[in-house]
Amino acid sequence: MSAKSPAGSASSSAPDATRAVVREFLAARAAGDTGRLVALFAEEVDWLLAENPAVPWIRPRSTAAECAAQFTELMEGTVPEDARARVDTVLVDGRDAVLMGHLSGTVRATGKSFAGPFALRLTVEDGRITRHHLYENSLSIAEACAP
Secondary structure: OOOEOOOOOEHHHHHHHHHHHHHHHHHHHHHOOHHHHHHHEEEEEEEEEOOOOOOOOOOOOOEHHHHHHHHHHHHHHEOHHHOEEEEEEEEEEOOEEEEEEEEEEEEOOOOOEEEEEEEEEEEEEOOEEEEEEEEEOHHHHHHHHOO
16 A cells, blocks of 8 residues: 555655646746746745835735735846746755746846845645745845846
8 A cells, every 4th residue: 555645646646746837937037927826836835035115016925915026026126027937946845846046137227136045945745835935135136136
């Protein structure tokens, strides 16, 4: 008898399910599909992004709608044509995924640019994202937001 995951499928399929949700998440972000992002996040999310009062889109969040709104706030605060995010590595272990890469952009209000590496830890349970922990070069972003 095989072990079962919380979703009820064999535990060996957890990495496949996690990969599928991560692909959907990245596609929804790339398309700016906030409705799909809301559907991908669980009702309650363990959200971690170092608070930064200088950066309007970086703040605590916990609901699916709040998490999806981060994308909209980011696009309102930056120049969309200058936004870049490159994912170089995706590591999956069961329900957890870690994405690593590089991001850059320009803050609309100041015209200043930011850039740096990032790591994003996602946890997927029952087909929805329950953890979103983003580690990025927050100093570069705060400096770009400063007048």
